[in-house]
Amino acid sequence: MSRENEGPDEGGAEAPEQLALIRESVRQAKVPRAKPRTWRGAAVAKSLPVARVLVDKGVLHLDRYFDYAVPEELDAEAQPGVRVRVRFGAGTRNVRSGRREGGGLIDGFIVERCAESDYQGPLAAIAQVVSPEPVLDAGLLELARAVADRYAGSLADVLQLAVPPRHGRAEARTSPEPPAPPAAPDAGSWRRYGHGAEFVGALASGGVPRAVWTALPGPEWAEEIARAVQATLASGRGALVVVPTGRPAARVDAALAELLGEGQHALLTADAGQERRYREWLAVRRGAVRAVVGTRAAMFAPVRDLGLVAIWDDGDSSHSDDRAPFPHVREVLELRATREKCGFLLGSWSCTVEAAQLVETGWAAPLVADREQVRGAAPLIRTVGDGDLARDEAARAARLPTLAWNAVREGLKHGPVLVQVPRRGYVPRLACERCREPARCRHCAGPLEARESNGALHCGWCGREESSWHCGSCGGFRLRAQVVGARRTAEELGRAFPAVPVRTSGREQVLDTVAGTPALVVSTPGAEPVADGGYAAALLLDGWAMLGRPDLRAGEEALRRWIGASALVRPQGAGGTVVVVAEPTLRPVQALVRWDPVGHAVRELSERAELSFPPVSRMASVAGTPEALSTFLAGAELPPDAVVLGPVPMPDTVPGPSRRPGAVPAGEHWERVLIRVPPGSGAALAAALKAAQAARMARGAAEPVRIRVDPLDIG
Numbered sequence: 001m002s003r004e005n006e007g008p009d010e011g012g013a014e015a016p017e018q019l020a021l022i023r024e025s026v027r028q029a030k031v032p033r034a035k036p037r038t039w040r041g042a043a044v045a046k047s048l049p050v051a052r053v054l055v056d057k058g059v060l061h062l063d064r065y066f067d068y069a070v071p072e073e074l075d076a077e078a079q080p081g082v083r084v085r086v087r088f089g090a091g092t093r094n095v096r097s098g099r100r101e102g103g104g105l106i107d108g109f110i111v112e113r114c115a116e117s118d119y120q121g122p123l124a125a126i127a128q129v130v131s132p133e134p135v136l137d138a139g140l141l142e143l144a145r146a147v148a149d150r151y152a153g154s155l156a157d158v159l160q161l162a163v164p165p166r167h168g169r170a171e172a173r174t175s176p177e178p179p180a181p182p183a184a185p186d187a188g189s190w191r192r193y194g195h196g197a198e199f200v201g202a203l204a205s206g207g208v209p210r211a212v213w214t215a216l217p218g219p220e221w222a223e224e225i226a227r228a229v230q231a232t233l234a235s236g237r238g239a240l241v242v243v244p245t246g247r248p249a250a251r252v253d254a255a256l257a258e259l260l261g262e263g264q265h266a267l268l269t270a271d272a273g274q275e276r277r278y279r280e281w282l283a284v285r286r287g288a289v290r291a292v293v294g295t296r297a298a299m300f301a302p303v304r305d306l307g308l309v310a311i312w313d314d315g316d317s318s319h320s321d322d323r324a325p326f327p328h329v330r331e332v333l334e335l336r337a338t339r340e341k342c343g344f345l346l347g348s349w350s351c352t353v354e355a356a357q358l359v360e361t362g363w364a365a366p367l368v369a370d371r372e373q374v375r376g377a378a379p380l381i382r383t384v385g386d387g388d389l390a391r392d393e394a395a396r397a398a399r400l401p402t403l404a405w406n407a408v409r410e411g412l413k414h415g416p417v418l419v420q421v422p423r424r425g426y427v428p429r430l431a432c433e434r435c436r437e438p439a440r441c442r443h444c445a446g447p448l449e450a451r452e453s454n455g456a457l458h459c460g461w462c463g464r465e466e467s468s469w470h471c472g473s474c475g476g477f478r479l480r481a482q483v484v485g486a487r488r489t490a491e492e493l494g495r496a497f498p499a500v501p502v503r504t505s506g507r508e509q510v511l512d513t514v515a516g517t518p519a520l521v522v523s524t525p526g527a528e529p530v531a532d533g534g535y536a537a538a539l540l541l542d543g544w545a546m547l548g549r550p551d552l553r554a555g556e557e558a559l560r561r562w563i564g565a566s567a568l569v570r571p572q573g574a575g576g577t578v579v580v581v582a583e584p585t586l587r588p589v590q591a592l593v594r595w596d597p598v599g600h601a602v603r604e605l606s607e608r609a610e611l612s613f614p615p616v617s618r619m620a621s622v623a624g625t626p627e628a629l630s631t632f633l634a635g636a637e638l639p640p641d642a643v644v645l646g647p648v649p650m651p652d653t654v655p656g657p658s659r660r661p662g663a664v665p666a667g668e669h670w671e672r673v674l675i676r677v678p679p680g681s682g683a684a685l686a687a688a689l690k691a692a693q694a695a696r697m698a699r700g701a702a703e704p705v706r707i708r709v710d711p712l713d714i715g
Contacts, residue, residue, distance in 0.1 A: 039125040045075035048113035060694035067117040081134030152690040153325020162300035170279035175288035184234040203231040213347040213367040217567035226255035237307025238290040244316035268294030310345040350560040356601035379569040379576030383584040411537025418538040434476035463648040525561040534570035543582025559588040618682030623672040628703035636692035646673035
């Protein structure tokens with residue numbers, strides 16, 4: 001920009017500074033960026049001249065290490081665990097002076113340094129050491145490999161989940177010295193549980209207890225987790241806590257800060273931003289912080305001298321990653337507890353079937369309160385029973401019977417009232433109209449569905465037609481499916497109580513807390529805010545929409561959602577009341593009335609064992625276009641005891657930006673099969689699926705096939 005072309009000075013003294021900034025920006029833009037060298041003719045390192053590199057390709061047929069020469073100039077920085085850039089895909093024809101050249105630049109990690117390579121041909125040189133900071137140690141590498149093998153995935157994909165993206169400014173900052181271990185805590189509210197004080201004491205003395213903890217309702221759970229962490233730190237070891245979302249992470253974070261003070265733990269959540277999250281992660285890896293609380297990705301946090309891994313609310317779907325190979329936090333922490341010989345704590349207000357299995361197999365011990373403690377902490381649970389039906393004949397069919405109206409009116413006199421309504425997307429399964437037992441296939445016990453075209457019944461698992469269904473419980477022949485009207489219910493409540501403020505919490509806006517003043521708080525499951533002093537009452541509406549979902553774990557999930565909302569209500573002694581609008585005789589409803597999630601999970605586990613359902617058996621889903629799926633199954637060498645269910649068509653995806661992860665690509669028609677194996681054959685199934693997928697990719701198959709081991713949703 002020449003002086004003759006400049007306009008008049010309209011900006012006063014600021015104009016020359018702005019012009020100078022523009023000139024400097026233009027000058028810097030013209031400077032060519034430094035490119036990684038080819039190292040042609042450069043000498044290699046005198047000691048351990050070969051680096052074994054894991055390249056970030058993420059495809060199964062390249063799920064192995066590749067050897068590269070280490071230039072002498074990079075010898076000091078090219079250490080195991082650092083990030084590097086290498087050239088990949090050059091082939092063997094582009095060789096100069098005994099060194100392979102060409103190919104595209106790709107990221108990777110140095111796994112180890114070797115004296116010589118098993119590969120007999122010429123090696124390419126490492127192009128660049130991105131950073132001398134080692135971020136991949138042997139322990140994390142072994143854990144990532146175990147996770148990849150369990151879920152039929154690639155090591156590179158797992159490391160993308162385990163190692164956060166680099167941030168130069170965060171990496172340049174030094175981490176503080178690790179703080180001194182705190183004093184062992186008092187057991188506090190852990191004494192409410194049988195062997196609770198002993199559990200905390202074992203952690204403080206260096207023990208490795210394993211427990212499945214059914215927490216009492218109320219807000220004390222976060223402090224109890226913090227006390228377990230403090231006890232572990234007191235023994236000179238580290239602790240890791242993983243929670244489903246940022247809201248419970250903030251509560252545990254606050255509890256830890258109150259008990260331990262600032263600087264004693266790290267918070268790893270996506271909400272923190274890339275720089276802060278990487279800075280906190282580096283502090284953990286460097287040993288400056290020994291305690292971690294975070295969401296899903298924190299399950300891989302490189303905590304030194306790990307003494308405790310803990311997971312809260314393992315039934316929440318947020319604990320299952322929506323990126324390949326789809327690992328679940330519970331399973332990863334179980335692996336870490338076994339491999340690193342540390343304590344394990346699985347806590348929740350409810351109880352999943354998988355948690356019950358850990359107790360039944362003896363892998364973990366139960367940590368529960370006695371019935372007197374439960375009755376003192378839980379609210380009163382009311383249902384639409386026979387007495388209510390006598391006074392309100394329409395109560396069974398109504399979405400809001402008289403009992404619910406009365407509970408709202410009474411609750412609003414003393415504080416806020418929570419109204420839980422199912423979110424959109426809860427699609428009920430078919431059930432017997434008389435006894436409401438779910439309609440299942442006679443061949444594989446999968447859920448029956450009605451085709452949209454002609455209403456014909458077919459199995460959602462194996463695809464078989466069912467022309468003569470009848471209920472195995474009561475002999476009925478008629479089916480029903482409940483229609484959900486959640487939004488309309490919320491609007492009706494607002495009109496019925498015009499003088500009371502109505503607040504909503506859901507997908508668009510999730511509230512964290514609400515005041516303890518009278519108000520109606522309408523929330524979808526999982527988005528319930530915490531009320532100051534607890535809710536005076538709660539309504540659990542449209543129970544059939546929760547119980548009737550076409551999913552094996554619909555009853556377990558409904559009970560978990562109900563207990564999660566009810567745990568926010570004041571105890572029965574303080575007037576807390578919960579009304580659930582669902583058939584009172586159903587097992588999940590009865591478990592809620594008794595506040596017995598463990599008994600419900602144990603009975604579910606027993607029935608699934610009889611039917612060879614997960615988690616007693618291992619299962620994998622394989623999905624793709626009919627042609628791709630058929631080719632894949634034909635080439636897969638499945639274990640001899642594997643049972644293939646299907647294929648069945650998958651729901652088509654409506655075009656638009658709101659497509660869910662894992663949904664069928666818009667405009668394509670996919671099918672799915674379920675492959676089931678008995679206990680002990682899960683590793684063989686994963687290996688077979690991984691080998692078949694690697695063979696497809698090596699042949700350059702164009703159509704994708706999606707594999708998911710231990711899927712959450714199997715219908």
